[in-house]
Amino acid sequence: MSKLNAQSPAGPLEQKWSNHKGHIRLVSPANKMRIDVIVVGTGLAGASAAASLAEMGYNVKAFAFQDSPRRAHSIAAQGGINAAKNYMNDGDSVYRLFYDTIKGGDYRSREANVYRLAEVSTSIIDQCVAQGVPFARDYGGLLDNRSFGGVQVSRTFYAKGQTGQQLLLGAYSAISRQIAKGKVTMHSRHEMVDLVVVDGKARGIIARNMVTGEVERHGAHAVVLCTGGYGNVFFLSTNAMGSNVTAAWKAHKRGAFMSNPCYTQIHPTCIPVSGHHQSKLTLMSESLRNDGRIWVPKKKEDAEAIRAGKLKPTQLKEEDRDYYLERRYPAFGNLVPRDIASRAAKERCDAGFGVNKTGEAVYLDFASAMERYGKTQANLKGLKNPSKEEILALGKIVVEKQYGNLFDMYKQITADNPYETPMMIYPAVHYTMGGLWVDYNLMTTVPGCFAAGEANFSDHGANRLGASALMQGLADGYFVLPYTIGEYLADDIRTPKIDTNHPAFETAEKEVKDRISFFLNNKGTKTVDHYHRLLGKLMWDYCGMARSKEGLDYAIAEIRKLRDDFYQNVRVPGKADRYNPELDKAGRVADFLELGELMCIDALNRNESCGGHFREEFQTAEGEALRDDENYAYVAAWEFQGDPGKAVLHKEELNYDFVKMQQRSYK
Amino acid sequence: MNLKLKIWRQEGQNDQGRMVDYQANNVSDDMSFLEMLDVLNEELIEKGDDPIAFDHDCREGICGMCSLFINGEAHGPVKGVTTCQLHMRSFKDGETIFIEPWRAKAFPVVKDLAVNRSAFDRIIQSGGYVSVNTSGNTLDANAIAIPKPNADKAFDAATCIGCGACVATCKNASATLFLSAKVSQLALLPQGQVERKERVTKMLHQMDEEGFGACTNTGACFVQCPKGISLENIARLNSEFRNALLS
Ligand SMILES: Cc1cc2nc3c(=O)[nH]c(=O)nc-3n(C[C@H](O)[C@H](O)[C@H](O)COP(=O)(O)OP(=O)(O)OC[C@H]3O[C@@H](n4cnc5c(N)ncnc54)[C@H](O)[C@@H]3O)c2cc1C
Numbered sequence: 001m002s003k004l005n006a007q008s009p010a011g012p013l014e015q016k017w018s019n020h021k022g023h024i025r026l027v028s029p030a031n032k033m034r035i036d037v038i039v040v041g042t043g044l045a046g047a048s049a050a051a052s053l054a055e056m057g058y059n060v061k062a063f064a065f066q067d068s069p070r071r072a073h074s075i076a077a078q079g080g081i082n083a084a085k086n087y088m089n090d091g092d093s094v095y096r097l098f099y100d101t102i103k104g105g106d107y108r109s110r111e112a113n114v115y116r117l118a119e120v121s122t123s124i125i126d127q128c129v130a131q132g133v134p135f136a137r138d139y140g141g142l143l144d145n146r147s148f149g150g151v152q153v154s155r156t157f158y159a160k161g162q163t164g165q166q167l168l169l170g171a172y173s174a175i176s177r178q179i180a181k182g183k184v185t186m187h188s189r190h191e192m193v194d195l196v197v198v199d200g201k202a203r204g205i206i207a208r209n210m211v212t213g214e215v216e217r218h219g220a221h222a223v224v225l226c227t228g229g230y231g232n233v234f235f236l237s238t239n240a241m242g243s244n245v246t247a248a249w250k251a252h253k254r255g256a257f258m259s260n261p262c263y264t265q266i267h268p269t270c271i272p273v274s275g276h277h278q279s280k281l282t283l284m285s286e287s288l289r290n291d292g293r294i295w296v297p298k299k300k301e302d303a304e305a306i307r308a309g310k311l312k313p314t315q316l317k318e319e320d321r322d323y324y325l326e327r328r329y330p331a332f333g334n335l336v337p338r339d340i341a342s343r344a345a346k347e348r349c350d351a352g353f354g355v356n357k358t359g360e361a362v363y364l365d366f367a368s369a370m371e372r373y374g375k376t377q378a379n380l381k382g383l384k385n386p387s388k389e390e391i392l393a394l395g396k397i398v399v400e401k402q403y404g405n406l407f408d409m410y411k412q413i414t415a416d417n418p419y420e421t422p423m424m425i426y427p428a429v430h431y432t433m434g435g436l437w438v439d440y441n442l443m444t445t446v447p448g449c450f451a452a453g454e455a456n457f458s459d460h461g462a463n464r465l466g467a468s469a470l471m472q473g474l475a476d477g478y479f480v481l482p483y484t485i486g487e488y489l490a491d492d493i494r495t496p497k498i499d500t501n502h503p504a505f506e507t508a509e510k511e512v513k514d515r516i517s518f519f520l521n522n523k524g525t526k527t528v529d530h531y532h533r534l535l536g537k538l539m540w541d542y543c544g545m546a547r548s549k550e551g552l553d554y555a556i557a558e559i560r561k562l563r564d565d566f567y568q569n570v571r572v573p574g575k576a577d578r579y580n581p582e583l584d585k586a587g588r589v590a591d592f593l594e595l596g597e598l599m600c601i602d603a604l605n606r607n608e609s610c611g612g613h614f615r616e617e618f619q620t621a622e623g624e625a626l627r628d629d630e631n632y633a634y635v636a637a638w639e640f641q642g643d644p645g646k647a648v649l650h651k652e653e654l655n656y657d658f659v660k661m662q663q664r665s666y667k
Numbered sequence: 668m669n670l671k672l673k674i675w676r677q678e679g680q681n682d683q684g685r686m687v688d689y690q691a692n693n694v695s696d697d698m699s700f701l702e703m704l705d706v707l708n709e710e711l712i713e714k715g716d717d718p719i720a721f722d723h724d725c726r727e728g729i730c731g732m733c734s735l736f737i738n739g740e741a742h743g744p745v746k747g748v749t750t751c752q753l754h755m756r757s758f759k760d761g762e763t764i765f766i767e768p769w770r771a772k773a774f775p776v777v778k779d780l781a782v783n784r785s786a787f788d789r790i791i792q793s794g795g796y797v798s799v800n801t802s803g804n805t806l807d808a809n810a811i812a813i814p815k816p817n818a819d820k821a822f823d824a825a826t827c828i829g830c831g832a833c834v835a836t837c838k839n840a841s842a843t844l845f846l847s848a849k850v851s852q853l854a855l856l857p858q859g860q861v862e863r864k865e866r867v868t869k870m871l872h873q874m875d876e877e878g879f880g881a882c883t884n885t886g887a888c889f890v891q892c893p894k895g896i897s898l899e900n901i902a903r904l905n906s907e908f909r910n911a912l913l914s
C-alpha cells in the first residue's frame with residue numbers, strides 16, 4: 001500500500017480550490033503570534049511566502065545563502081510569467097491554461113494542483129501591479145502580452161527581458177516591509193545544512209552562518225523549503241552558481257520523499273560551451289524562436305568545412321541548409337516545446353552536422369526575419385524598389401527593438417555579431433520538474449515540512465511550459481501555502497516555542513560539525529570542482545537529453561565510484577570559523593553526488609519516454625517519445641533508506657477525471 | 668595570454684589587508700573575468716593555498732552579487748557590463764591587473780574581495796515599497812492605465828541591480844544613485860503616490876544613518892553603473908525631497 005495521500009479535494013474541478021480554501025481551519029490572530037515558521041529560501045516562492053505569512057501574523061524566520069533576498073536565482077528569469085487574464089481577447093481562459101499545462105507536462109501532473117495554479121494566476125498579476133512591478137505596457141497604457149512556446153494564445157506578461165528581476169524585486173519589497181516591521185527576521189548568508197525532526201514532525205533547521213562559520217540551531221512550528229531547483233547537479237546549467245539541492249536533500253534524508261527526480265528540462269537555446277574553464281551556461285530567451293530559424297548544413301562536408309573555419313554560414317545557399325524543425329514539425333516549426341527542440345538539435349549534432357569547434361551547436365538565424373520585417377517597413381515608408389541592403393537595414397532596426405538586449409549579451413559573450421552572422425546555440429540544463437513530493441497542501445511526507453516553488457515537484461509533470469515557473473513560485477508563495485499551512489498549524493496552537501535543546505537538535509548539529517571537520521581535515525589533493533565537473537559530465541552524457549538502460553547502469557556504477565573517490569581525495573581549504581565558500585561548495589557537491597545516483601535510478605525505473613525524460617529504447621519509428629500510460633501514469637516518490645541506491649519507490653497514481661490523455665503531437 | 672594580477676587579500680572585517688601578486692597563465696580570450704579567477708583558485712587550492720574569496724552568483728549580469736574594482740574602475744574597463752560579463756578579450760597579454768573590493772565605510776569587507784552590502788537592504792526596508800498586503804482581491808491589474816512613457820521610465824529605474832558600483836565609484840561613497848532609482852520607480856507609478864513624501868524622507872535618512880556620503884553631483888556613479896541608471900533619477904529624487912519638505 002502506498003503511503004501517499006495527495007489530499008486532492010473532491011468535487012468539480014472549478015470548485016476544488018475554493019471549497020478547500022473555505023474549509024481550511026483558521027488559526028486565531030492571538031495564536032498566530034505564538035507560532036514560528038521558518039522559510040528557507042527567499043526567491044520568488046520564499047520571499048512571497050515569508051511576506052504573506054508575516055502579514056497574516058506568524059513569526060517568520062527567513063534564510064538565504066546570498067547576501068540579500070534580492071539576489072535569489074529567480075532574478076535571472078528573462079522571458080515572462082503566464083496568467084489567464086485573456087486581456088488580448090484571444091480566447092484564453094483558466095481552463096485553457098490548465099489544459100495547456102497538463103498537455104505540456106505530457107500528462108504526468110496532478111489535475112487538481114494544475115487547475116488551482118491556473119486559477120490563481122490572475123491574482124498574481126494584480127498583486128504585482130499593486131506592488132509597483134513595471135510590466136511592459138502598450139501605447140494605451142494597458143498591460144502587454146507575448147506568446148511563448150507550446151501554446152497558441154498570448155498570455156505571457158513581461159518586463160523586457162528582465163521579468164524575473166522585476167517580480168523578485170516586488171516580492172523583495174514585500175518581505176522588506178515585513179522585515180522593517182519585525183515580523184520577518186532575515187538571515188542572509190546562511191546555509192541550511194540539516195532539517196530537524198522531533199517526534200516525527202519538522203521542528204527546525206541547522207544553519208551555517210557563512211560569514212562567521214557558526215553552526216546555529218533554529219526552531220519553529222513548521223519549516224517551508226523554497227530552495228529552488230537542482231539543475232547544477234549537471235555542473236553546467238543556466239542556474240546561478242550557488243543553486244543547490246542541499247536543503248531538499250537533507251529533508252529527503254530525514255524522511256521527505258523525492259519525486260520524479262529524473263524529469264529535467266533542457267532548454268534548446270543557450271550559448272554553447274567555449275572551453276574547459278566554462279563555469280555556467282547562458283540562456284538566450286525562448287522568445288528568440290518567434291523570429292529566429294534554426295538550421296544546420298544539409299551536407300556533412302559543409303558542416304566539416306564550417307567547423308574547420310573554411311566556410312562561413314552566410315556563404316551557404318538556401319538549398320544547402322536543413323531547417324530541421326520546420327521539416328519535422330510543419331505545424332509548430334521553430335516553436336515546438338523545449339524538450340522536442342532540444343532533442344532535435346542533439347540528433348543533428350550527434351549525426352555529425354554540428355557547426356562549432358566542438359560540433360555541439362546549431363544556427364539560430366535572423367536573416368529571414370530581418371528581410372521580412374525590412375520589406376514591411378519599406379512598404380510602410382513607400383520605398384520603391386529598395387535594394388537588399390536597404391531592406392536589411394530597415395529590418396535590423398525592428399529586430400534590434402525586440403531583441404536588442406539579447407543580441408548585445410550574445411555579442412559580449414561570444415564576440416560574434418548576430419546581426420551579421422547567425423547565432424550559435426545548443427541545449428543546456430535549465431529547470432528541474434522533479435523535487436520534493438508534496439500533497440495538495442504543499443506538505444511533504446514529513447509532517448510540518450512544506451515545499452514550494454521549483455523545490456517541489458508539483459505542477460509541471462514531465463515538462464514545464466515557458467513562463468510557468470515564475471507563475472508557480474508566486475502562486476505557491478502568495479496564494480496557496482499561506483492558507484494551506486493553516487490546516488497543519490491549527491493542530492499546533494498549544495505547542496510552545498520549540499526547544500532547541502532537544503536531543504534531535506543536538507544530534508543534527510553534531511553531525512553537521514563532524515561533516516565540516518571531516519572536510520577540512522581530509523588530506524586530499526583534488527578540488528571540489530574537479531568532482532563536480534566529472535559528476536556533471538556523467539549526468540549529461542547518460543542522464544541528459546537521451547537515456548538508455550545501458551548508459552544509466554554505467555552511470556550509477558561510476559557515480560558510486562566517484563563518490564568514494566570524493567570522500568577519500570577531496571581537498572577543502574580554509575577554516576571552519578571563517579567565510580569559506582569552498583567548504584559550502586563541498587557540502588553541496590556531496591549532496592549532488594547522492595542525488596545524481598537517485599536521478600539515474602528514477603530514469604532507469606521509468607520504462608517510457610515522456611516530456612524531458614527520453615529513453616532511447618522507447619521511441620516511435622520517427623524518433624518521437626513513446627509514453628506508456630498503462631504502466632507509468634504515476635508520480636514516482638522515492639523514500640531514502642540509508643543510501644541512494646537503496647531508495648524505495650512509492651507510486652501516486654495519476655487519475656485524469658477531466659482531461660483525456662492523448663499522444664502529444666506538434667506535427 | 669599571461670597576466671600579472673595584484674589582488675587585495677584580507678582575512679576578515681577586522682584584519683589588515685594587503686595587495687598580493689599572482690600570475691595567471693594560459694588565459695583564453697573566451698573566459699569571463701570570474702572564470703579566470705576560478706582557474707587561479709583551483710591552482711591555489713591544489714598548491715595548498717587559500718583561494719581568493721569574491722562574490723558572484725548568476726554570472727549573467729542581473730543578480731548584482733559580483734563586485735570587483737578592476738584597474739581602478741568598478742566592474743572593470745567595459746561600460747555597461749558587470750564583472751561577471753566582462754571577458755578576458757578586453758585585456759592584453761602581459762598586462763598587470765589590479766583587483767580590489769568595493770571600498771566604502773558602509774560596505775565592510777567580509778573576506779578578500781567580498782563585501783557586506785546589507786546597508787542597501789536597510790535602505791529599502793526604510794520605505795522602498797508600496798504598503799500593500801497579499802489579499803487576492805486587489806484591483807484588477809488593468810484597472811489603472813499607466814501612460815507608456817511613465818511606465819517605461821519606471822521600468823528603466825527599476826532595473827538597478829543593487830550592486831553598489833555607484834557607491835564604490837563615488838568619491839563621497841554616496842548611495843544616491845541607488846536610492847534615486849527606487850524613489851523614481853515608485854514616484855512614476857500611480858501605486859507609489861500615497862507614500863511618496865514619507866518614502867523619500869525615510870530613505871534619505873536611512874542612507875545617512877548607514878554612513879554613506881552626500882551627493883555632490885560629480886556624476887561618476889552613472890558612468891560606472893552597469894545598468895545605465897541615469898542622472899535624471901537623481902534630479903527626480905531631489906525634487907521629490909523638496910516637495911516633501913515643502914508640505
Ligand atoms: C536563466 C533562466 C531564465 C528563466 N526564465 C524563466 C522565465 O522567463 N519564466 C519562468 O516562468 N521561469 C523562468 N525560469 C525558471 C524560474 O526562474 C525558476 O524556476 C524560479 O525562479 C525558481 O524560484 P524559486 O523561488 O523556487 O527558487 P530560487 O529563486 O532559486 O530561490 C532559491 C532560494 O533558496 C535559497 N537557498 C537555496 N538553498 C539554500 C540553503 N541550503 N540554505 C539557505 N538558503 C538556500 C537561495 O538563497 C534562494 O533565496 C528561468 C530560469 C533560468 C535559470
Ligand code: SF4
Pocket residue numbers: 826827828829830831832833834844845848888891892893894895896
Ligand atoms: S544604481 Fe547602478 S551602480 Fe548603483 S547599485 Fe544600481 S545598478 Fe549598481
Ligand code: FES
Pocket residue numbers: 722723724725726727728729730731732733749750751752
Ligand atoms: S554574478 Fe550576478 S551580476 Fe555578476
